[in-house]
Amino acid sequence: MTDILFKASSNNDCGVVRFFCKDDVNEPLPRDYSDPLTLLGDIRVLNLGDAQKSELRNILNSEVQELGPEEVWKNRTFRKNLILSFGKIV
Numbered sequence: 001m002t003d004i005l006f007k008a009s010s011n012n013d014c015g016v017v018r019f020f021c022k023d024d025v026n027e028p029l030p031r032d033y034s035d036p037l038t039l040l041g042d043i044r045v046l047n048l049g050d051a052q053k054s055e056l057r058n059i060l061n062s063e064v065q066e067l068g069p070e071e072v073w074k075n076r077t078f079r080k081n082l083i084l085s086f087g088k089i090v
Contacts, residue, residue, distance in 0.1 A: 020080075029069065
């Protein structure tokens, strides 16, 4: 997740992450994640356009291949808070 933080902050050593989102830690990993956005849970608060969703899907597809769906799911809240804090798709 450190990589995501550096990407969000444009590789700066500083930045403020505001924690707007909180997910239910007991919510189970989705069984069907053919759309990798599912692994982020409810993303309505992000107000993403179609191009942003597509960009995020590509990032998540790569991470699912590299790290597995459990890791993406585990870090979903942090990622959403980074997107909201920095205004960048990461």
